[in-house]
Amino acid sequence: MSQEKLVEIKNLKQHFKTGRHSVVKAVDGLNFNIYKGETFGLVGESGCGKSTTGRTIIRLYDATDGEVIFDGENVHGKKSREQLKKFNREMQMIFQDPYASLNPRMKVADIIAEGMDIHGLEKDAKGRESRVHELLETVGLNKEHANRYPHEFSGGQRQRIGIARALAVDPSFIIADEPISALDVSIQAQVVNLLKKLQEEKNLTYLFIAHDLSMVKYISDRIGVMYFGKMVELADADELYKHPIHPYTQSLLSAIPLPDPDYERTRERFTYDPNNHDTSEEPEFREVRPGHYVLCTTKEFEQYQREHGTGK
Amino acid sequence: MEKLLEVKNMHVSFDTYGGEVKAVRGVNFDVNKGETLAIVGESGSGKSVTTKALMQLIPQPPGRIKEGEILFEGRDLAKMNEKQMQKIRGKEISMIFQDPMTSLNPTMKVGNQIMEGLIKHQKMSKAQARKRVSELLELVGIPDAENRINQYPHQFSGGMRQRVVVAIALACNPKLLIADEPTTALDVTIQAQILELMKDIQKKTDSATIFITHDLGVVANVADRVAVMYAGKIVEIGTVDDIFYNPQHPYTWGLLGSMPSLDSEDEELYAIPGSPPDLLNPPKGDAFAARNEYAMKIDFEQEPPMFKVSDTHYAATWLLHENAPKIEPPEAVKKRMEGNANGSSSSEGERI
Numbered sequence: 001m002s003q004e005k006l007v008e009i010k011n012l013k014q015h016f017k018t019g020r021h022s023v024v025k026a027v028d029g030l031n032f033n034i035y036k037g038e039t040f041g042l043v044g045e046s047g048c049g050k051s052t053t054g055r056t057i058i059r060l061y062d063a064t065d066g067e068v069i070f071d072g073e074n075v076h077g078k079k080s081r082e083q084l085k086k087f088n089r090e091m092q093m094i095f096q097d098p099y100a101s102l103n104p105r106m107k108v109a110d111i112i113a114e115g116m117d118i119h120g121l122e123k124d125a126k127g128r129e130s131r132v133h134e135l136l137e138t139v140g141l142n143k144e145h146a147n148r149y150p151h152e153f154s155g156g157q158r159q160r161i162g163i164a165r166a167l168a169v170d171p172s173f174i175i176a177d178e179p180i181s182a183l184d185v186s187i188q189a190q191v192v193n194l195l196k197k198l199q200e201e202k203n204l205t206y207l208f209i210a211h212d213l214s215m216v217k218y219i220s221d222r223i224g225v226m227y228f229g230k231m232v233e234l235a236d237a238d239e240l241y242k243h244p245i246h247p248y249t250q251s252l253l254s255a256i257p258l259p260d261p262d263y264e265r266t267r268e269r270f271t272y273d274p275n276n277h278d279t280s281e282e283p284e285f286r287e288v289r290p291g292h293y294v295l296c297t298t299k300e301f302e303q304y305q306r307e308h309g310t311g312k
Numbered sequence: 313m314e315k316l317l318e319v320k321n322m323h324v325s326f327d328t329y330g331g332e333v334k335a336v337r338g339v340n341f342d343v344n345k346g347e348t349l350a351i352v353g354e355s356g357s358g359k360s361v362t363t364k365a366l367m368q369l370i371p372q373p374p375g376r377i378k379e380g381e382i383l384f385e386g387r388d389l390a391k392m393n394e395k396q397m398q399k400i401r402g403k404e405i406s407m408i409f410q411d412p413m414t415s416l417n418p419t420m421k422v423g424n425q426i427m428e429g430l431i432k433h434q435k436m437s438k439a440q441a442r443k444r445v446s447e448l449l450e451l452v453g454i455p456d457a458e459n460r461i462n463q464y465p466h467q468f469s470g471g472m473r474q475r476v477v478v479a480i481a482l483a484c485n486p487k488l489l490i491a492d493e494p495t496t497a498l499d500v501t502i503q504a505q506i507l508e509l510m511k512d513i514q515k516k517t518d519s520a521t522i523f524i525t526h527d528l529g530v531v532a533n534v535a536d537r538v539a540v541m542y543a544g545k546i547v548e549i550g551t552v553d554d555i556f557y558n559p560q561h562p563y564t565w566g567l568l569g570s571m572p573s574l575d576s577e578d579e580e581l582y583a584i585p586g587s588p589p590d591l592l593n594p595p596k597g598d599a600f601a602a603r604n605e606y607a608m609k610i611d612f613e614q615e616p617p618m619f620k621v622s623d624t625h626y627a628a629t630w631l632l633h634e635n636a637p638k639i640e641p642p643e644a645v646k647k648r649m650e651g652n653a654n655g656s657s658s659s660e661g662e663r664i
């Protein structure tokens with residue numbers, strides 16, 4: 001992982017109008033960077049805006065406010081066709097639901113090659129075919145699978161087809177929105193091993209959205225925790241698990257179910273009450289420990305530093 | 313303990329153009345009043361088909377229950393006609409389907425979808441039902457229920473839709489709740505709330521739950537007993553402690569070994585090698601043999617019977633035969649069997 005920024009998210013907002021007078025602030029002022037070659041894990045309460053963040057970054061939605069800078073260029077706003085094509089190639093998304101995200105009427109080969117066709121990456125049928133076969137092999141399937149339809153595959157295999165499709169246009173950045181939630185643990189392990197291997201081989205950068213915190217910790221370099229449209233804590237994966245500071249993060253970690261019945265019988269869950277925060281001023285994102293940021297007020301910052309700070 | 317449900321030698325097949333897919337190949341299990349039975353197992357092993365068959369929700373054709381009895385309070389559901397089943401579904405037995413996106417109607421307001429069952433099964437008036445819907449949504453942790461009931465499913469996040477489906481299933485206080493992956497789209501704090509809510513309701517009404525999930529942490533939390541399925545069969549069944557602390561079937565070992573723990577380092581995760589068997593032509597012998605590093609000659613020839621490990625614990629593996637060599641489960645599994653509640657407990661003190 002380098003210190004070179006690939007994606008910069010600046011004060012990003014996504015507000016949905018849901019009625020004449022009501023607005024859902026799904027994403028409300030996000031600021032973070034994703035470095036080249038890293039996996040940035042995004043976790044948080046259901047409905048806190050993780051998918052919306054991913055979808056806005058990749059331009060499935062126009063941002064209400066703020067900027068997404070990709071490789072030095074603003075993703076949103078007016079774009080030439082050339083620029084759009086470039087973004088669409090460089091950024092790919094793997095969707096949560098391997099059942100709904102593959103067109104049931106298309107053969108696997110055509111699903112995988114769709115992006116290549118749009119971008120005119122392979123000029124002749126032969127090159128296209130061999131590229132599809134190569135991709136199938138990369139994700140642990142084989143060329144016999146090219147002529148089959150999605151319903152003939154298991155959940156794990158379908159998710160691999162989704163990954164092959166994303167890889168087909170040689171992206172540098174992949175947003176994976178809960179890519180493994182629907183799979184059984186052994187297949188989850190296969191897919192995660194595959195994502196890690198591809199990252200090493202192709203120097204890919206990932207934004208990995210998930211609920212399974214043991215998997216997120218395993219795959220991520222850094223993790224951001226969201227709550228109600230805002231980032232409340234951001235740190236290296238190990239650091240976050242060892243020293244959670246924001247009370248929401250603490251409650252999240254205390255709720256991870258572990259495969260150990262005795263532990264589960266005696267587990268004590270810590271519940272988060274957003275009303276317990278200091279309200280004397282607007283909270284800001286501050287560095288409490290090196291590289292470890294928490295959304296807090298001045299007063300809370302001082303308290304967190306006393307309790308968790310290293311004094312640098 | 314009083315038996316609520318007894319499933320005996322159930323077989324379910326699908327007739328496809330390629331031939332007969334033998335999705336469920338002779339399963340036997342009981343569910344007692346007030347208990348939670350978790351079903352775990354590989355994708356495609358027949359968990360959803362088994363539970364849908366209980367409610368006669370297998371599309372027919374291509375599907376059919378070939379054989380078997382499904383005794384619910386002594387009545388055989390397999391012999392009931394559609395009209396009789398309609399009285400049972402949603403009222404005595406209700407089901408949370410695996411895919412919350414497809415079980416909600418996209419063109420209907422969320423509130424109306426929940427009200428439907430209440431008006432039909434509970435004979436509530438519209439006003440009563442409306443009030444109950446708000447209560448239910450608050451119960452499953454959807455704030456601002458008053459406004460939310462007027463929204464459509466696409467305006468809800470994935471996890472919110474899942475909670476709506478849970479609310480619908482709980483609406484009629486069923487005797488048996490079948491929950492197929494009810495919390496996969498939820499973050500762990502809301503998941504914990506929903507699990508607590510389900511347990512609470514269960515205790516109050518003495519109802520039973522069949523809980524299907526891939527998350528072994530959730531199993532450890534909710535289950536009294538656990539059934540492990542592989543290729544259309546139950547290969548191991550026992551109390552939750554039997555399965556986590558004394559697993560016997562190599563497939564169960566594979567499952568327990570595949571989960572990363574919070575202190576896993578960078579090493580590659582263990583994944584069970586190979587791919588699941590073709591249910592068009594289920595293999596001879598033990599269906600897991602080809603992927604089982606401990607397989608013996610007999611595994612490829614004869615199907616193992618259910619061996620008794622204890623009064624509560626049974627497993628179908630030849631390794632339990634008296635003449636089989638004594639084999640230790642792999643290291644990663646042994647660590648789990650010791651009840652390692654892993655690395656996270658060490659930071660507990662600082663955390664809270």
Ligand SMILES: Nc1ncnc2c1ncn2[C@@H]1O[C@H](COP(=O)(O)OP(=O)(O)OP(=O)(O)O)[C@@H](O)[C@H]1O
Nearest residue numbers: 016026046047048049050051052467468469470471
């Ligand atoms: N198209 C839309 N119209 C209106 N509101 C929306 C829309 N999409 C999302 N929302 C709202 O925005 C908020 C954030 O939703 P989002 O799907 O980003 O959450 P999430 O963090 O991905 O949750 P989950 O973990 O449950 O998938 C929710 O309150 C949701 O109801």
Ligand SMILES: Nc1ncnc2c1ncn2[C@@H]1O[C@H](COP(=O)(O)OP(=O)(O)OP(=O)(O)O)[C@@H](O)[C@H]1O
Nearest residue numbers: 155326333335354355356357358359360361362591
């Ligand atoms: N309509 C159908 N036609 C043909 N085969 C089917 C049909 N429905 C299910 N099957 C097959 O039955 C088998 C069991 O499927 P089932 O949905 O019960 O798996 P599962 O254990 O619930 O898996 P998952 O964990 O992925 O949900 C699979 O091999 C599946 O392909």
Ligand SMILES: [Mg+2]
Nearest residue numbers: 050051469470
């Ligand atoms: Mg989402």
Ligand SMILES: [Mg+2]
Nearest residue numbers: 359360361410
């Ligand atoms: Mg299923």
